[in-house]
Amino acid sequence: MAKTTRQSSEKSVTIHDQKLTRGNGGELHQIADGDTEVLTTAQGGPVADDQNTLKIGERGPTLIEDFHFREKIFHFDHERIPERVVHARGYGAHGFFETYESLAAYTRADIFQRAGEKTPVFVRFSTVAGSKGSFDLARDVRGFAVKFYTQEGNWDLVGNNIPVFFIQDAIKFPDIIHSVKPEPDRAFPQAQSAHDNFWDFISLTPESMHMIMWVMSDRAIPRSFRFMQGFGVHTFRLVNAKDESTFVKFIWKPKLGMQSVVWNEAVKINGADPDFHRRDLWNAIQAGDFPEWELNLQLFDQKFADSFDFDVLDPTKLIPEEILPPVPVGRLVLDRMPDNFFAETEQVAFMTQNVPPGIDFSNDPLLQGRNFSYLDTQLKRLGSPNFTHIPINAPKCPFHHFQQDGHMAMRNPVGRVNYQPNSFGEGPRESPERGFRSFAEAEKGQKVRLRPESFADHYSQARQFFDSQTAPEQRHIAMALTFELSKVETVAIRERMVAHLLNIDEGLAETVADKLGMKELPKPADAAVAPRDDLEPSPALSIIENGPESFAGRKVGVLVSPGADASLLKKLQTAIEKEGAVVEVIALKVGGVEAADGSWIAAKHMIDGGPSVLFDSVALMLSEEGGERLTGEAAARDFVADAFAHCKFIAFTSGSIPLLRKAGVDPEADEGLIELEDPKAVAKFIESCRKLRLWSREMAVKL
Numbered sequence: 190m191a192k193t194t195r196q197s198s199e200k201s202v203t204i205h206d207q208k209l210t211r212g213n214g215g216e217l218h219q220i221a222d223g224d225t226e227v228l229t230t231a232q233g234g235p236v237a238d239d240q241n242t243l244k245i246g247e248r249g250p251t252l253i254e255d256f257h258f259r260e261k262i263f264h265f266d267h268e269r270i271p272e273r274v275v276h277a278r279g280y281g282a283h284g285f286f287e288t289y290e291s292l293a294a295y296t297r298a299d300i301f302q303r304a305g306e307k308t309p310v311f312v313r314f315s316t317v318a319g320s321k322g323s324f325d326l327a328r329d330v331r332g333f334a335v336k337f338y339t340q341e342g343n344w345d346l347v348g349n350n351i352p353v354f355f356i357q358d359a360i361k362f363p364d365i366i367h368s369v370k371p372e373p374d375r376a377f378p379q380a381q382s383a384h385d386n387f388w389d390f391i392s393l394t395p396e397s398m399h400m401i402m403w404v405m406s407d408r409a410i411p412r413s414f415r416f417m418q419g420f421g422v423h424t425f426r427l428v429n430a431k432d433e434s435t436f437v438k439f440i441w442k443p444k445l446g447m448q449s450v451v452w453n454e455a456v457k458i459n460g461a462d463p464d465f466h467r468r469d470l471w472n473a474i475q476a477g478d479f480p481e482w483e484l485n486l487q488l489f490d491q492k493f494a495d496s497f498d499f500d501v502l503d504p505t506k507l508i509p510e511e512i513l514p515p516v517p518v519g520r521l522v523l524d525r526m527p528d529n530f531f532a533e534t535e536q537v538a539f540m541t542q543n544v545p546p547g548i549d550f551s552n553d554p555l556l557q558g559r560n561f562s563y564l565d566t567q568l569k570r571l572g573s574p575n576f577t578h579i580p581i582n583a584p585k586c587p588f589h590h591f592q593q594d595g596h597m598a599m600r601n602p603v604g605r606v607n608y609q610p611n612s613f614g615e616g617p618r619e620s621p622e623r624g625f626r627s628f629a630e631a632e633k634g635q636k637v638r639l640r641p642e643s644f645a646d647h648y649s650q651a652r653q654f655f656d657s658q659t660a661p662e663q664r665h666i667a668m669a670l671t672f673e674l675s676k677v678e679t680v681a682i683r684e685r686m687v688a689h690l691l692n693i694d695e696g697l698a699e700t701v702a703d704k705l706g707m708k709e710l711p712k713p714a715d716a717a718v719a720p721r722d723d724l725e726p727s728p729a730l731s732i733i734e735n736g737p738e739s740f741a742g743r744k745v746g747v748l749v750s751p752g753a754d755a756s757l758l759k760k761l762q763t764a765i766e767k768e769g770a771v772v773e774v775i776a777l778k779v780g781g782v783e784a785a786d787g788s789w790i791a792a793k794h795m796i797d798g799g800p801s802v803l804f805d806s807v808a809l810m811l812s813e814e815g816g817e818r819l820t821g822e823a824a825a826r827d828f829v830a831d832a833f834a835h836c837k838f839i840a841f842t843s844g845s846i847p848l849l850r851k852a853g854v855d856p857e858a859d860e861g862l863i864e865l866e867d868p869k870a871v872a873k874f875i876e877s878c879r880k881l882r883l884w885s886r887e888m889a890v891k892l
């Protein structure tokens with residue numbers, strides 16, 4: 190039997206300026222002195238020992254009377270709450286919305302009455318299919334949910350980064366989500382639509398075809414939350430003080446322009462940094478580089494709705510910006526990260542039915558169903574009807590009601606009267622003037638379960654979306670469809686999908702069929718309404734056509750070797766920072782390297798930890814000797830080969846040429862390779878970087 194020794198008891202040690210005390214078994218105790226707070230139980234009782242359970246004898250059994258241990262473990266056992274059934278993985282930030290001009294002519298919503306008014310907001314971005322711990326760069330829709338704490342109650346605009354949806358009626362939501370989530374018998378794949386169940390459902394659901402074009406496009410693999418658009422999706426109503434209604438669609442446009450990554454890059458980012466998007470938002474906000482979006486409205490009346498090609502209540506359709514130009518009405522700025530992820534980002538409860546007076550619903554059947562679902566889900570997830578007592582969900586305006594009691598009630602009414610009407614003259618009263626009044630739309634008809642005929646054209650806007658993409662974007666859609674369907678084992682499902690594609694674009698269908706190795710094309714899918722070919726392309730739908738004008742907010746990875754030119758690096762760094770972008774240095778060792786002039790260049794990443802997929806452009810600043818040395822490193826060769834294959838701009842010193850060659854890159858291959866021969870080359874590099882990618886290279890590298 191081991192003998193307990195009581196050696197060196199109560200010996201003190203200093204670690205990182207902190208004085209710690211060693212206990213009997215050598216364990217370290219942090220003991221409060223006069224200046225520090227005393228650790229307590231949740232009941233407030235001071236704790237003497239947080240390292241050892243209470244036992245009979247040093248090596249004896251643990252006692253059930255150890256209330257400190259029992260409370261600590263009890264609380265830990267209950268730390269998790271159910272993750273969201275969809276949009277489980279998300280990241281949020283605080284900020285404000287600033288109204289540009291009064292919109293009183295259209296709406297009595299308080300938030301839109303006064304120019305310059307700032308309203309606090311909380312925004313949560315998310316993926317849809319993956320669970321809480323999944324990776325950021327899944328091919329997926331991104332949630333873009335905004336909670337405005339207005340003076341007349343919370344307004345939640347619970348949107349996505351895609352303006353249309355998979356289904357037209359909320360009753361199909363559990364089916365589409367079941368199909369995309371991990372298959373129930375095997376519990377995989379995680380955070381991926383590339384599997385039989387998803388494509389089985391989609392191939393049997395023609396109304397999804399427009400959305401599928403978006404999800405297979407680069408919109409579904411954004412470079413950053415900061416570089417994506419957001420959409421309210423449905424047609425809503427604005428209602429003014431005279432109770433007149435105007436239809437509205439909400440669009441968020443990022444000030445830094447749109448940008449996505451390529452699929453091969455996304456796959457590698459997920460391995461290199463599964464938190465790529467949340468880290469990006471965290472870093473930008475912590476650095477004071479606050480991301481900004483403009484809120485745009487597409488406003489229209491009943492006459493426009495009647496004359497438009499599609500039903501404005503159909504959530505699988507959009508109104509092209511060229512037909513109905515969006516009007517900017519305010520800006521959203523995110524300037525503060527939550528103090529605590531759980532308290533705010535995890536517990537925030539968004540609900541489409543949170544609308545203030547002056548904003549109202551349309552009859553879009555998807556929106557109507559959502560208005561039921563969101564309240565219900567909060568009870569399940571947050572566990573009590575008092576979830577509005579949680580600070581992140583509480584309104585920031587005065588509020589008064591008679592709701593009371595229940596689990597975890599934090600605010601309890603005082604006084605005798607908790608009902609109305611009452612004759613004691615106490616408590617709040619309704620206000621027909623200030624209160625929410627639903628738009629008095631006239632409704633008539635039989636009770637039916639029917640999809641309107643006006644929702645029946647499932648292919649025309651899918652085709653319009655595809656036609657509106659640039660050549661590289663069209664290629665990406667074809668490659669995404671091929672990749673996804675290649676993971677589908679049931680050949681009949683692949684064929685059904687190609688049959689739909691034939692109704693969208695024959696060339697696309699043929700490419701996908703060919704790449705899937707299909708011997709012959711199936712017949713086009715039966716279409717309830719023949720696809721139209723007279724819809725004008727809408728350039729507003731392309732990411733590449735709507736990229737940024739500057740490189741601001743982006744990141745350059747600079748690979749250095751011992752003997753690098755420190756002054757050239759300084760010049761490059763200054764120019765990149767002047768552009769509003771960030772530089773991160775990568776070296777063989779994370780400690781950094783000694784430059785040619787004897788100065789020290791600190792590195793942020795070692796080469797294996799800083800692959801080029803984490804950057805928008807790269808620079809190779811290798812000395813003659815360092816360049817040779819790095820040719821023997823697989824990670825350095827990958828760094829270069831990937832940057833080239835992902836069509837990134839690459840600046841390089843002459844010492845880097847051996848590495849380029851070893852990675853299979855001809856230093857003179859194209860104008861995206863810029864040799865840093867003189868200071869002018871730095872300016873040329875920055876100018877190129879503004880284009881983000883050299884898409885003309887793509888055919889040569891055949892990604």
Ligand code: HDD
Pocket residue numbers: 273274275276279313314315331332333334347348349353354358359360362421422423504537538539555558559562563566567
């Ligand atoms: Fe939903 C969450 C967006 C259709 C039911 N949805 C959720 C979130 C976003 C959206 C951004 C995450 C909010 C957050 O960050 O906490 N959902 C959409 C959009 C849709 C849509 C843009 C179509 C236009 N959703 C939709 C339907 C239903 C739901 C048709 C059900 C009938 N959605 C939910 C939900 C969630 C949710 C189950 C899960 C967690 C939550 O609500 O709070 O109720």
